[in-house]
Amino acid sequence: MATLLSKAEKSYIVSSLTSTVVALRHDGRDVHDYRTIHIVTGNGNGNGGGEVAPLANGSAKVSVGGTTVVAAVRLEVEDVSGFQYQYRRAGGGGGGGGGDEGRIRCNVTCSPAAYPHLSSNQQDEIQNDLTSFVHSIYSSNSSSSSSSSSSSSNSKSATTTTANASSRRSFSFFEEVESDLVILPGRKAWTLYLDAVVLSDAGNLYDVLFLACRGALWDTRVPRTRAVEYQQQQQRQPNRGGGRGQSGMGGGDEEEDMWKEAIRTRVQSRVADFELEDTSEAGSRLSGREKCPVAVTLNILPTRHVLDATYAEEQAVPLKLVLLYSFTNRDDGGGDEDGEGARFLGMRLIGPGQVPLGYLKELLRQGQGYAKQLVLAMDAQLVAQEEDSRD
Amino acid sequence: MLSSVNLPGGIQRRKLESDELQMRLFFEEGDLLVAEVQAFFADGAMSLHTRSLRYGKLRNGQLVTVPPILIRRLKSHFCALECGVDAILGINGYIWVCKHVQESHQAGEEGFNAESVYSNKNDHIDTSTRLAIVRVSNILKIIWVMENGLEAKNILRRNIAETLVEAITGDTIRNYK
Numbered sequence: 001m002a003t004l005l006s007k008a009e010k011s012y013i014v015s016s017l018t019s020t021v022v023a024l025r026h027d028g029r030d031v032h033d034y035r036t037i038h039i040v041t042g043n044g045n046g047n048g049g050g051e052v053a054p055l056a057n058g059s060a061k062v063s064v065g066g067t068t069v070v071a072a073v074r075l076e077v078e079d080v081s082g083f084q085y086q087y088r089r090a091g092g093g094g095g096g097g098g099g100d101e102g103r104i105r106c107n108v109t110c111s112p113a114a115y116p117h118l119s120s121n122q123q124d125e126i127q128n129d130l131t132s133f134v135h136s137i138y139s140s141n142s143s144s145s146s147s148s149s150s151s152s153s154n155s156k157s158a159t160t161t162t163a164n165a166s167s168r169r170s171f172s173f174f175e176e177v178e179s180d181l182v183i184l185p186g187r188k189a190w191t192l193y194l195d196a197v198v199l200s201d202a203g204n205l206y207d208v209l210f211l212a213c214r215g216a217l218w219d220t221r222v223p224r225t226r227a228v229e230y231q232q233q234q235q236r237q238p239n240r241g242g243g244r245g246q247s248g249m250g251g252g253d254e255e256e257d258m259w260k261e262a263i264r265t266r267v268q269s270r271v272a273d274f275e276l277e278d279t280s281e282a283g284s285r286l287s288g289r290e291k292c293p294v295a296v297t298l299n300i301l302p303t304r305h306v307l308d309a310t311y312a313e314e315q316a317v318p319l320k321l322v323l324l325y326s327f328t329n330r331d332d333g334g335g336d337e338d339g340e341g342a343r344f345l346g347m348r349l350i351g352p353g354q355v356p357l358g359y360l361k362e363l364l365r366q367g368q369g370y371a372k373q374l375v376l377a378m379d380a381q382l383v384a385q386e387e388d389s390r391d
Numbered sequence: 392m393l394s395s396v397n398l399p400g401g402i403q404r405r406k407l408e409s410d411e412l413q414m415r416l417f418f419e420e421g422d423l424l425v426a427e428v429q430a431f432f433a434d435g436a437m438s439l440h441t442r443s444l445r446y447g448k449l450r451n452g453q454l455v456t457v458p459p460i461l462i463r464r465l466k467s468h469f470c471a472l473e474c475g476v477d478a479i480l481g482i483n484g485y486i487w488v489c490k491h492v493q494e495s496h497q498a499g500e501e502g503f504n505a506e507s508v509y510s511n512k513n514d515h516i517d518t519s520t521r522l523a524i525v526r527v528s529n530i531l532k533i534i535w536v537m538e539n540g541l542e543a544k545n546i547l548r549r550n551i552a553e554t555l556v557e558a559i560t561g562d563t564i565r566n567y568k
Binding site for chain 1: 419420421422423448449450451452453454511512513516518521522525526528529532
């Protein structure tokens with residue numbers, strides 16, 4: 001894969017894409033066609049068909065063209081009694097919650113083989129950039145949604161804008177799955193660690209990255225737990241000490257005890273614990289998993305836009321718009337109704353150049369359509385894989 | 392390091408200091424060239440030789456990469472295919488698929504455009520030629536995939552040019568839509 005293109009190559013690509021007769025790409029695709037998307041999810045399928053990370057709670061590997069990303073989910077028990085998440089629940093509107101910061105943690109790393117032509121500093125920068133982007137999308141909260149800009153050493157500039165409606169709660173994927181992650185309310189809960197590794201990049205990394213994260217979360221099984229409480233027995237002191245015990249012990253003392261019982265000033269200590277009901281292979285799925293965000297990248301030319309650009313096309317058309325959506329209704333039929341089911345989560349405009357506002361609105365509208373198609377196709381594939389493995 | 396230069400007028404002369412310093416007028420980072428490798432140095436550097444004006448900067452096409460083992464050593468690696476497309480087979484696995492250069496326009500003939508030797512601008516390429524370039528590129532990738540499926544001991548070194556010609560002339564090129 002060439003790392004730099006010559007001017008002649010770039011001009012050839014652009015002139016092919018902007019042709020008024022028919023737009024041709026390197027492999028003959030239409031401008032709105034994706035390359036074949038290969039998704040493998042895996043763990044504990046039993047038939048061994050497709051194992052990505054068997055020791056993780058959920059994992060997925062997505063390959064599109066030469067771009068490959070592996071994502072895995074790991075659940076760890078954490079003590080949440082110190083968190084303020086209960087405050088958030090009581091508070092209602094998505095105020096800056098301190099609790100869920102620690103409840104979904106995302107991390108993206110790039111294999112050195114993915115960008116062999118870049119120095120390690122540049123690779124670190126890419127990693128940090130992707131990590132903060134994925135983290136801001138998955139782990140809610142409105143306090144971290146202010147637009148952040150980061151510039152890489154290639155002098156590309158990226159502006160991230162996360163949708164933050166003041167009139168209603170901003171979307172938080174964590175909230176969708178929060179109830180599934182509780183073990184002992186107020187005390188113990190699962191913290192979800194979502195890790196993604198970019199193995200190779202042949203264009204369209206954002207889409208593949210979010211598809212992999214979605215696949216891993218789709219595949220995640222939360223181990224079932226059962227709360228167990230032990231209550232300490234009431235300590236009745238038979239000997240109250242020598243002095244008092246002898247006289248007037250009978251009725252008076254019992255009365256005293258009764259009163260003492262009625263007024264419990266001492267806090268009962270309950271030893272609360274939980275146990276795993278079953279092994280991790282047979283846990284339960286996350287209930288909000290179809291609402292997992294999905295990304296669509298549009299490479300922007302003055303007259304049209306291109307989906308799923310290859311590495312060479314990204315060099316020739318560097319201005320791109322990454323849109324993030326979440327869909328709630330899986331079986332809504334027509335395109336008209338999914339205004340209710342679709343939620344716009346955020347966008348990122350990367351690269352040199354500018355987009356007029358009217359054009360941008362049009363791109364947003366079309367991007368939602370593409371994202372919907374992507375989600376429908378992916379869900380159909382994942383459901384089919386699930387059913388296959390069940391047989 | 393430059394040893395001699397073909398000037399845009401068609402003249403060839405020995406280098407001057409100013410040529411080396413102005414190398415970027417001729418070649419820049421990222422440019423794609425076809426050249427002969429004359430020698431390898433111990434530190435990994437190569438010396439490249441553009442023997443005639445058929446060599447040099449590549450324009451009017453796109454690059455396809457295949458594993459180098461598939462490319463056979465031929466007398467000439469410049470293949471003119473029948474659909475209006477040329478394929479230049481580099482033995483490093485880089486194949487340049489481009490619009491056909493007429494014989495009368497090649498170096499030494501009367502139609503040769505000497506100004507275009509270092510040019511970055513593509514000619515106008517019509518849709519049917521672009522389509523043919525796409526089809527040839529896809530066929531090359533398919534040949535690569537087919538080779539990949541063979542076991543290591545059975546890897547055949549096919550003559551890519553011959554296979555291409557068979558594939559393309561044997562296949563009727565339909566009108567697009």
